[in-house]
Amino acid sequence: MTSERLVEVVLPGVVDPEGLQIRYASVPQPGPGQLLIAMEATGVSFAEQQMRRGRYYDQPPFPFVPGYDLVGRVLSTGPGVDPALAGRRVAALVKVGGWASHVVVDAADAVDVPEGLTAAQAETVVVNGITAWQMLHRKARVRSGQTVLVHGASGGVGSVLAQLARAAGVRVIGTASARHHEALRELGVTPVDYRAGEVPALVRELAPGGVDAVFDHVGGRSVIDSWQLLAPGGTLVAYGSASTRDDTGSKQWPVLKILARTSLWNTLPNGKHAYFYNxxxxxxxxxxxxxxxLRSDLTEVLAAVDRGEVTARIAAELPLTSAAEALRLAESGTVTGKVVLTA
Structure with a gap:
């Protein structure tokens, strides 16, 4: 038994970031098939921004500990798990519960982190990297020489997706505000300022015949525009509804509308495909x-970071007890990369 103390951040309800609470308790012990991980890094993703507003479409009831993913060292193993795993650095996708100093996960959900990466570097590509890889290679099935449009190409998922696409020999057009354009050009991405005019018209100038895939986290009207920008045989992958983050009313309705549209579009005889990625x-x-x-895809992404094909973009590192400041910073829209919480 460990004498350490569990520290966790609790989201008590629909609150401002400053309404997050710090709670202390006994460190849990792993059960059969489980690991106890000492968290080294956990991230602030868009999901937490929606959750604190009560807007994430399948979040648990309040109160709960947020934190979509984490990276840390295995402290101990439960019955049926190889004790030799103790001491290894692993990453895990948990949806909630990551904003804690110690987290119990099923051993089957832990993925080894290459020794050449720091915990914070690996953390930037857990949920973001899995999402990007699966949308790119499992849904859109991109091929070298194709052209894709990435909305929010400077964001957490978008920046990883753009880099993975470039590594696969794909031309990337990326929407972002003007202050991020130089950074996108350095990645080989052709930037489009979503504030400078009609995005569809700007994209059509760059790809008159349409694009082979669009990755859309914006939702709302953007999904319709994205579908119309596809070349024959192209694929739309919608994966969020960022434009409705501050709306009121049903949190499921924006997603249900996207699901209805993608289902309808897939019945049309134009060879195009549409998905809502979850x-x-x-x-x-x-x-x-x-x-x-999940293990295969995250291993691929971590290896890409280790090889330098994907840059781990860390916007800031703050201690777990500064979660309110970290969430406020992530929501500000002023940073590039992922805001990381550390133990």
Whole structure:
């Protein structure tokens, strides 16, 4: 038994970032098939921004500990787990619970982190990297020489997606505010200022015949524009509704509208495809397959970071107890990269 103290951040309800609470408790112990991880880095993603507003479409009831993913060292193992795993640095996708000093996860959900990466570097590409890889290679199935449009190309998922696409030999057009354009050009991305005019018209100037895939986290009207920008045989992958973050009313309705549209579009005889990507899709029906794909895809992304094909963009590192400041910073729209919380 460890004598350390558990520190966790609690989201008590719909509150401003300053309404987050710090809670102390006994460190949990791993059960059969589980690991106890000492968190070294956990991230502030768009999901937490929606959750604190009560706007994430399948968040748990308040109060709960947010934190979509984490990286840390295995402290101890439960029955049925190889004790030799203790001391290894691993990453895990948890959806909630990551904003804590110690986290228990199923051993099957932990992925080894290359020794050449720091915990913070690895953290930037856990949920963001899995999302980007699966949308790019499992949904859109991009090929070298194609052209894709990435909305929010300077954001957490968008920047990883753009770099993975470039590594695959794909031309990338990326929307972002003007202050991020130089950084995108350095990555080989052709930037489009979404504040400078009609995005569809600007994209058509760059790709008159349409693009082979669009990755859209914006939702709302943007999804319709994205579908119309596709070349014959192209693929739309929608994966969020950022434009409705501050709306009131049903948190499921924006997603349901996207699902309805993509279902309808897939019946049209134009060879195009449309998906709403959910990282958890298929887990309930095929858990072993879900886990195998997750481990494989995250391993690929971490290796790409280790090789230098993807740059781990850390916007800021703050201690776990400064979660309110970290969330406020992530929501400000003034930073590039991921805001990381550390133990």
């Amino acid at each position: 990282i958890w899709a298929g887990r309930a029906l095929a858990k072993d397959r879900f886990r195998a794909q």
